[in-house]
Amino acid sequence: MAAASxxxxxxxxxxxxxxxxxxxxxxxxxxxxxxxxxMLLIRRFEEKAGQMYGMGLIGGFCHLYIGQEAIAxxxxxxxxxxxxxxxxxxxxxxxxxxxxxxxAVMAELTGRRGGASKGxxxxxxxxxxxxGFFGGHGIVGAQxxxxxxxxxADRYLGNDNVSFTYFGDGAANQGQVYESFNxxxxxxxxxxxxxxxxxxxxxxxxxxxSALTDFSKRxxxxxxxxxxxxxxxxxxxxxxxxxxxQWCRAGNGPIILExxxxxxxxxxxxDPAKYRPKEExxxxxxxxxxxxxxxxxxxxxKQASEEELKEIDAEIRKVVAEAADFASHDQEPDPAELWTxxxx
Amino acid sequence: MATNVLMPAxxxxxxxxxxxxxxxxxGDAVRSGxxxxxxxxxxxxxxxxxxxxxxxxxxLVPEGSDNVAVNTPIAxxxxxxxxxxxxxxxxxxxxxxKGKDAAQKGAPPPPAVATAASVPATVHAAPPPEAPxxxxxxxxxxxxxxxxxxxxxxxxxxxxxxxxxxGEEVAEYQGAYKVTxxxxxxxxxxxxxxxxxxxxxxxxxxxxxxxAGLRPIVEFMTFNFAMQAMDQIINSAAKTHYMSGGQMxxxxxxxxxxxxxxxxxxxxxxxxxxxxxxxxxxxxxxxYTAADAKGLLKSxxxxxxxVIFLENEILxxxxxxVPKLDDFLVPxxxxxxxRKGEHVTIVSFGIGMTYALQAAAELEKEGLxxxxxxxxxxxxxxxxxxxxxxxxxxxxxTVEEGWPQSGVGAEIVARLMEEAFDYLxxxxxxxxxxxxxxxxxxxxxxxxxxxxxxxVAAAKAVCYR
Numbered sequence: 001m002a003a004a005s006x007x008x009x010x011x012x013x014x015x016x017x018x019x020x021x022x023x024x025x026x027x028x029x030x031x032x033x034x035x036x037x038x039m040l041l042i043r044r045f046e047e048k049a050g051q052m053y054g055m056g057l058i059g060g061f062c063h064l065y066i067g068q069e070a071i072a073x074x075x076x077x078x079x080x081x082x083x084x085x086x087x088x089x090x091x092x093x094x095x096x097x098x099x100x101x102x103x104a105v106m107a108e109l110t111g112r113r114g115g116a117s118k119g120x121x122x123x124x125x126x127x128x129x130x131x132g133f134f135g136g137h138g139i140v141g142a143q144x145x146x147x148x149x150x151x152x153a154d155r156y157l158g159n160d161n162v163s164f165t166y167f168g169d170g171a172a173n174q175g176q177v178y179e180s181f182n183x184x185x186x187x188x189x190x191x192x193x194x195x196x197x198x199x200x201x202x203x204x205x206x207x208x209x210s211a212l213t214d215f216s217k218r219x220x221x222x223x224x225x226x227x228x229x230x231x232x233x234x235x236x237x238x239x240x241x242x243x244x245x246q247w248c249r250a251g252n253g254p255i256i257l258e259x260x261x262x263x264x265x266x267x268x269x270x271d272p273a274k275y276r277p278k279e280e281x282x283x284x285x286x287x288x289x290x291x292x293x294x295x296x297x298x299x300x301x302k303q304a305s306e307e308e309l310k311e312i313d314a315e316i317r318k319v320v321a322e323a324a325d326f327a328s329h330d331q332e333p334d335p336a337e338l339w340t341x342x343x344x
Numbered sequence: 345m346a347t348n349v350l351m352p353a354x355x356x357x358x359x360x361x362x363x364x365x366x367x368x369x370x371g372d373a374v375r376s377g378x379x380x381x382x383x384x385x386x387x388x389x390x391x392x393x394x395x396x397x398x399x400x401x402x403x404l405v406p407e408g409s410d411n412v413a414v415n416t417p418i419a420x421x422x423x424x425x426x427x428x429x430x431x432x433x434x435x436x437x438x439x440x441x442k443g444k445d446a447a448q449k450g451a452p453p454p455p456a457v458a459t460a461a462s463v464p465a466t467v468h469a470a471p472p473p474e475a476p477x478x479x480x481x482x483x484x485x486x487x488x489x490x491x492x493x494x495x496x497x498x499x500x501x502x503x504x505x506x507x508x509x510x511g512e513e514v515a516e517y518q519g520a521y522k523v524t525x526x527x528x529x530x531x532x533x534x535x536x537x538x539x540x541x542x543x544x545x546x547x548x549x550x551x552x553x554x555x556a557g558l559r560p561i562v563e564f565m566t567f568n569f570a571m572q573a574m575d576q577i578i579n580s581a582a583k584t585h586y587m588s589g590g591q592m593x594x595x596x597x598x599x600x601x602x603x604x605x606x607x608x609x610x611x612x613x614x615x616x617x618x619x620x621x622x623x624x625x626x627x628x629x630x631x632y633t634a635a636d637a638k639g640l641l642k643s644x645x646x647x648x649x650x651v652i653f654l655e656n657e658i659l660x661x662x663x664x665x666v667p668k669l670d671d672f673l674v675p676x677x678x679x680x681x682x683r684k685g686e687h688v689t690i691v692s693f694g695i696g697m698t699y700a701l702q703a704a705a706e707l708e709k710e711g712l713x714x715x716x717x718x719x720x721x722x723x724x725x726x727x728x729x730x731x732x733x734x735x736x737x738x739x740x741x742t743v744e745e746g747w748p749q750s751g752v753g754a755e756i757v758a759r760l761m762e763e764a765f766d767y768l769x770x771x772x773x774x775x776x777x778x779x780x781x782x783x784x785x786x787x788x789x790x791x792x793x794x795x796x797x798x799x800v801a802a803a804k805a806v807c808y809r
Contacts, residue, residue: 043376117589149554152553
């Protein structure tokens with residue numbers, strides 16, 4: 001099945017896929033800096049969200065994206081204007097990568113009127129038609145048929161947009177995912193199924209929940225090609241995203257990208273993540289951190305100095321601080337908002 | 345600037361915890377993401393991560409401390425270049441005060457807002473007189489409900505390129521119940537799409553396509569199979585407009601036969617009117633006549649909201665007069681007085697109307713003049729029309745094939761109690777399907793469904809006759 005299927009299938013030792021994966025094209029200095037900035041924004045934003053949750057400013061469920069930043073950012077670098085993004089409830093990183101205003105996202109987390117959904121959606125339910133972000137969905141796997149529907153609309157309307165449909169290794173076991181795979185391949189819909197495999201479906205490891213742990217092969221019975229990607233390396237993500245988007249835009253139908261990644265925090269704020277050894281977390285952070293990788297390359301290649309990176313850090317901190325400040329002081333929604341937007 | 349590290353909450357309900365262990369000591373360099381300490385509650389252990397960089401200047405709460413209140417400052421981090429030893433912990437007055445305040449009162453209170461309104465501003469005023477739906481002198485033609493539905497879809501597909509039909513057997517097979525007959529021939533396979541037998545998947549796909557701007561008509565071969573798709577209908581279609589603060593819309597119609605057909609037993613004989621009508625964010629339509637089927641389906645397809653359009657297999661073959669007009673629309677949310685009367689109001693919808701109208705004819709022979717209200721739309725329910733009728737008659741009977749508990753009749757009874765109690769001269773009675781799964785045997789099936797005789801008896805009972 002042409003280019004996409006012949007790449008990858010990086011075997012075994014998924015964390016060392018760089019050995020068997022295709023050569024990763026280098027980023028230009030601008031790309032490195034853009035990726036660094038975007039990933040750092042997500043990291044700092046999520047850290048702040050975690051802190052504000054601890055202070056009681058954010059309620060309910062709050063699923064942080066820390067550790068997985070390279071996926072949202074790298075895939076976004078492979079997208080073009082008009083492409084659609086849809087994801088699960090671990091969605092803050094995708095919103096920021098899509099260009100949604102950090103203030104509006106943070107104010108939605110605190111349930112204020114300036115939030116992206118006027119305070120009525122919360123962490124798991126934010127959308128931006130302007131940025132092509134279709135949510136933010138709280139039911140595990142439900143976004144997969146929806147993302148397939150976005151691709152159906154693209155094909156129906158005859159444009160060359162692609163639907164970037166994200167879901168986790170847990171959702172990958174949902175029946176509706178395979179109903180979607182079937183229709184997407186049957187009708188050659190332009191959808192990239194991005195499996196963010198962070199190894200744990202809540203507290204259940206992939207090995208304990210999945211009969212076939214190579215998620216890139218989950219489309220095989222529908223003839224959908226797939227590849228495994230080092231989801232901690234933003235360059236590898238973008239390169240795979242470029243190949244996949246090209247595959248879809250050429251009318252070849254859907255494709256699956258298994259992003260091998262890791263979340264540093266628990267499933268949600270109330271999860272202490274006792275089901276995995278500390279050493280595992282520490283090893284991922286020390287050896288595979290997506291942001292540190294870019295930072296190290298920038299410094300080693302003398303593309304940026306420590307001072308320049310510190311300046312970026314300071315800028316990002318300022319953006320996040322402003323978002324947190326706005327989200328802490330904005331008013332709660334007007335009581336009348338309870339009754340609006342039920343029907344159009 | 346130095347920053348305080350606060351005791352975090354593990355959950356919205358946590359008020360205090362134990363500071364179990366410090367993993368950094370005073371003077372250590374700290375980077376964002378470093379684990380500073382472990383805290384414990386009776387339920388869980390959690391790590392406190394640094395989100396600021398610098399030096400751990402001072403530990404304010406030693407390890408092993410129990411009952412540390414959430415938001416208490418537990419350490420101070422000095423920024424790079426700050427002299428940790430000279431830091432006055434209280435110097436960061438704002439931060440410290442914030443922490444203290446929060447520790448005492450829980451989270452910083454959000455800016456105050458007025459008390460939430462407890463009920464929506466619904467007013468059931470008397471319906472204003474309006475122009476008849478069918479203009480005077482319109483030419484009528486006779487057709488079946490099946491044909492009326494097909495014509496409605498065809499007209500809307502001619503009118504709007506983004507309208508398409510999706511479902512099992514809708515194209516090549518011409519519809520399992522032949523409702524989509526001829527659509528494939530006129531509109532082609534792009535717009536009349538046969539799906540695999542995967543209700544959950546294709547319902548969700550339809551919702552996604554609607555969010556992207558198309559106007560899908562999703563046919564369920566019967567609504568019994570929509571159970572597989574319930575999550576996408578309720579959680580994705582009905583709630584997204586609200587959850588997005590009005591940004592996203594979902595103009596989709598889910599249609600197909602609903603309720604009992606004949607001798608198909610429990611799994612294929614359920615009336616879902618009450619189920620769907622429970623859900624804010626959906627509109628629920630259940631026509632009886634061919635004219636209403638046509639006019640309401642056209643309105644449903646144009647509606648910017650998700651609409652559940654409940655048809656009935658037995659009614660598909662019933663024949664009615666339909667106005668021959670270029671663009672005949674019936675508004676959603678408006679009941680119809682199917683028969684004018686003085687003595688008792690009978691409210692029904694869909695196939696329930698067959699019992700209601702026959703009962704009214706029987707009652708007439710006995711000198712009781714029944715007014716029959718055809719709801720047509722279950723949600724939003726046209727309470728005003730029902731109440732206006734009850735103001736006149738003082739008595740009411742509801743009729744439906746669905747189960748009695750939490751049924752459409754139960755809802756009507758509740759509304760009449762709340763909004764028209766003073767006009768009632770007798771308790772409202774419900775005629776509904778039996779509170780049991782639908783049996784297969786012919787005699788039992790007959791017993792499980794409402795009958796004309798029951799409606800007559802109920803009407804007489806509320807008239808004390």
